Amino acid sequence: xxxxxxxxxxxxxxxxVAVPKxxxxxxxxxxxxxxxQLDDGAVVVKAQIHAGGRGKGxxxxxxxxxVKFCQTKAEALAVAQRxxxxxxxxxxxxxxxxxxxxxxxxxxxxxxxxxYLAILLDRVTARPVxxxxxxxxxxxxxxxxxxxxxxxxxxxxxxVGLQGYQVRQLAFKLGLSGDCFKNAVKLITALFxxxxxxxxxxVEVNPLITVPGGGVLxxxxxxxxxxxxxxxxxxxxxxRDLNEEDPKETEASKFELxxxxxxxxxxxxxxxxxxxxxxxxxxKHYGGSPANFLDVGGGASKEQVQAAFKIILSDPQVxxxxxxxxxxxxxxxxxxTGVVAAARDLGLTIPLVVRLEGNxxxxxxxxxxxxxxxxxxxxxxxxxxxxxxxxxx
Amino acid sequence: xxxxxxxKTKVLIQGITGEVGARHTRLSLDYGTKVVAGVxxxxxxxxxEHGKHRVPxxxxxxxxxxxxxxxASAVFVPPPFAADAILEGVDAGIGLVVAITEGxxxxxxxxxxxxxxxxxxxxxGPNCPGIVTPGTGKDSKGGCRIGIAPGYIHKQGHIGxxxxxxxxxxxxxxxxxxKGLGQTTSVGIGGDPVNGTSHLDAIKLFNADRNTWxxxxxxxxxxxxxxxxxxWIKANCPKPVAGFIAGATAPKGRRMGHAGAVIGGxxxxxxxxxxxxxxxxxxxxxxxxxxxxxxxxxxxxRGAKLA
Numbered sequence: 001x002x003x004x005x006x007x008x009x010x011x012x013x014x015x016x017v018a019v020p021k022x023x024x025x026x027x028x029x030x031x032x033x034x035x036x037q038l039d040d041g042a043v044v045v046k047a048q049i050h051a052g053g054r055g056k057g058x059x060x061x062x063x064x065x066x067v068k069f070c071q072t073k074a075e076a077l078a079v080a081q082r083x084x085x086x087x088x089x090x091x092x093x094x095x096x097x098x099x100x101x102x103x104x105x106x107x108x109x110x111x112x113x114x115x116y117l118a119i120l121l122d123r124v125t126a127r128p129v130x131x132x133x134x135x136x137x138x139x140x141x142x143x144x145x146x147x148x149x150x151x152x153x154x155x156x157x158x159x160v161g162l163q164g165y166q167v168r169q170l171a172f173k174l175g176l177s178g179d180c181f182k183n184a185v186k187l188i189t190a191l192f193x194x195x196x197x198x199x200x201x202x203v204e205v206n207p208l209i210t211v212p213g214g215g216v217l218x219x220x221x222x223x224x225x226x227x228x229x230x231x232x233x234x235x236x237x238x239x240r241d242l243n244e245e246d247p248k249e250t251e252a253s254k255f256e257l258x259x260x261x262x263x264x265x266x267x268x269x270x271x272x273x274x275x276x277x278x279x280x281x282x283x284k285h286y287g288g289s290p291a292n293f294l295d296v297g298g299g300a301s302k303e304q305v306q307a308a309f310k311i312i313l314s315d316p317q318v319x320x321x322x323x324x325x326x327x328x329x330x331x332x333x334x335x336x337t338g339v340v341a342a343a344r345d346l347g348l349t350i351p352l353v354v355r356l357e358g359n360x361x362x363x364x365x366x367x368x369x370x371x372x373x374x375x376x377x378x379x380x381x382x383x384x385x386x387x388x389x390x391x392x393x
Numbered sequence: 394x395x396x397x398x399x400x401k402t403k404v405l406i407q408g409i410t411g412e413v414g415a416r417h418t419r420l421s422l423d424y425g426t427k428v429v430a431g432v433x434x435x436x437x438x439x440x441x442e443h444g445k446h447r448v449p450x451x452x453x454x455x456x457x458x459x460x461x462x463x464x465a466s467a468v469f470v471p472p473p474f475a476a477d478a479i480l481e482g483v484d485a486g487i488g489l490v491v492a493i494t495e496g497x498x499x500x501x502x503x504x505x506x507x508x509x510x511x512x513x514x515x516x517x518g519p520n521c522p523g524i525v526t527p528g529t530g531k532d533s534k535g536g537c538r539i540g541i542a543p544g545y546i547h548k549q550g551h552i553g554x555x556x557x558x559x560x561x562x563x564x565x566x567x568x569x570x571x572k573g574l575g576q577t578t579s580v581g582i583g584g585d586p587v588n589g590t591s592h593l594d595a596i597k598l599f600n601a602d603r604n605t606w607x608x609x610x611x612x613x614x615x616x617x618x619x620x621x622x623x624x625w626i627k628a629n630c631p632k633p634v635a636g637f638i639a640g641a642t643a644p645k646g647r648r649m650g651h652a653g654a655v656i657g658g659x660x661x662x663x664x665x666x667x668x669x670x671x672x673x674x675x676x677x678x679x680x681x682x683x684x685x686x687x688x689x690x691x692x693x694x695r696g697a698k699l700a
Contacts (some may be wrong), residue, residue, distance in 0.1 A: 096463060121499060121503070121586060121587070123586050123587070123615075123616045123617065123653075124617060126483075126502070126503055126507075126587045127503060127507075128503070128504045135588070141658065141659075156684040157507065158500075158504050158507045159507050159508075196500070199498055199499075199500050201499065221661045226498055227502070227648070227652070228472065228496050228497060228498045228499060228651075228652060229498035229500065230497070231472070231473060232473065232498070258650045260643065260647055260649065262642070262646075269561075270558045271560055272558060272560030272650075273558065273559075273561075273584060273613075273649060273650025273651045273654060274556070274557060274558025274559065274560065274561035274562070274584070274611065274613055274639045274650075274651070275558065275561040275564060275639075275681070276561040276649075276650060277613060277614075277639040277640040277643055277649050277650070277654065277682075278561055278639040278640075278681040279681075280643070281639060281640070281641045281642050281663070281680070281681070282680045282681060282682070283642075283677070284641065284642045285680050290642055293643070293649055293650070297648045298541070298559075317458075320524075326521075326560040326563050326564055326567075327543075328536050328541070328542060328543040328546075328559070328560060329416070329420070329543060330542060357545055357564075357567065358543060358546065358563065358567070359545075380682045381564070381680065381681050381682045382680055382683075383682075384684035385680075387691050
């Protein structure tokens with residue numbers, strides 16, 4: 001689960017991670033009161049969307065930049081009005097962009113130097129790792145590629161937690177000293193606590209900045225949470241922004257269906273994540289374009305199959321459906337009955353290919369044949385994929 | 394003759410009285426698995442009955458072990474309590490824990506892994522379909538089935554299968570069975586980013602098992618497990634190996650069902666893993682329908698037998 005920058009910064013403040021002063025406005029009515037929380041003078045106005053690259057982005061009405069430095073509060077107000085409700089397109093949003101429904105006003109900072117700081121899971125060691133670099137404000141992948149020696153890592157042993165010497169090591173490697181050193185140690189320690197205690201999957205501060213006087217601040221904040229841990233973090237779940245999610249994906253999650261929208265025109269309905277991914281792959285292999293990833297999981301009740309079909313058909317780009325089920329414990333006839341009911345109830349008119357294999361497959365195929373519905377069955381996955389691609393072409 | 398479990402392995406089921414645990418205990422018993430105990434805190438002294446089977450239930454794994462000598466445990470416990478259940482088995486000293494549960498917080502598994510350093514317990518999973526060593530009876534009955542995989546798709550034979558997936562594994566196993574190529578053991582290592590057994594762990598055992606003559610390895614986007622295994626195979630494994638990677642069409646940064654199926658960078662995409670497979674002499678299945686055929690090609694290239 002992702003959250004906005006303004007929410008991440010509020011979380012940071014809660015854990016004692018220093019951030020510049022800022023205030024969010026969730027509607028134009030809140031602009032004045034939000035701005036009032038900042039000192040007079042310059043203000044940075046930041047569009048809040050769950051995607052990076054905002055500074056270089058462009059709004060669909062031509063307004064340039066999702067992060068704007070404004071000399072006065074009056075200018076900031078005008079910029080916020082341009083941003084709010086507008087759609088921002090960045091390198092990470094895709095061409096459709098994202099509608100801006102929250103604007104964040106931040107106090108400007110005199111930046112002495114920019115650094116990079118992130119905490120995430122290192123899958124190789126199965127430990128959290130803190131990644132820090134003297135090259136802040138740029139793409140870390142580029143730094144990793146060009147100057148990997150400027151990236152420093154510290155792995156945390158979960159038995160003892162982050163140790164003071166580890167944080168000092170990092171701060172010294174970043175070339176810090178004096179008050180900057182002390183404040184960096186404080187910040188990194190607090191940031192790890194935030195990461196660990198909220199079950200975050202990733203925390204990224206880019207840039208982390210030093211300011212005159214020895215202060216160290218998180219100028220930007222990006223936090224994502226482990227979906228598996230949300231059950232024990234209602235306070236994090238409360239931060240969820242449904243506007244940032246594809247409504248089809250939100251709807252699917254209500255039925256405990258795992259659905260991810262893609263941009264093709266052949267929809268899939270599959271049981272099992274690996275099988276679902278490979279179903280998308282085989283459609284592409286035979287020249288088609290998958291419209292979605294959809295894993296109905298091990299249960300797949302009639303209601304879930306129905307809900308899945310409804311969601312699939314709510315995508316106007318979908319021109320055909322491939323159902324690929326390997327009935328392990330799941331009975332093929334149960335799925336077949338669900339598919340027939342859904343297709344009938346929703347008045348399905350587009351091509352449907354159903355490939356069933358596994359437990360009780362004979363009865364399942366009979367149910368499909370007897371349904372009188374215009375659908376095709378298939379033997380192997382290759383057979384199924386080739387059939388649907390041909391029907392949709 | 395198989396890895397991790399044999400048809401004689403004594404199995405205990407943690408969560409035996411829960412809906413999913415109960416259902417799969419019944420199926421495992423029907424398959425011929427030696428289910429000797431169940432563990433549900435508070436239900437010690439009761440019995441799990443299915444047909445002629447009467448499986449004693451214990452309050453703790455330690456009690457179950459002392460009474461029955463169980464050698465492997467299946468964890469069918471909900472996510473908030475699953476890490477605890479795994480650690481209970483580890484602490485009791487059981488040889489193998491197979492954690493079926495999907496949805497365990499990553500942090501919990503990070504701590505489990507740390508706690509298991511120095512332990513003699515092998516963990517498989519979590520978020521896995523489990524493991525099957527097929528028997529010689531009808532529909533491969535008489536074997537050992539721990540987890541949720543359908544028993545009937547298997548056949549006893551000489552191919553080792555190791556996979557992060559569930560139903561995609563069944564696809565591979567069934568393709569093999571239909572072509573008369575039985576399996577020594579099929580191992581689901583699960584779809585989570587932090588797990589107990591990697592592809593390489595299983596492959597090392599398959600390589601050492603004289604009864605395993607060929608290997609199918611099924612992976613997906615995210616992490617470096619397949620690359621690690623591929624490099625080891627190139628250096629150490631003379632047996633024919635075929636591989637398939639799911640997720641060539643997955644978008645970057647999205648979690649594709651499995652918690653571990655997230656592309657992190659340039660090296661854990663499907664394309665990158667497929668390239669490494671090819672470099673390492675692993676025959677790549679072009680589509681999921683091609684997995685058994687890929688192994689046949691790999692065997693032909695080496696003049697090796699698979700059955």
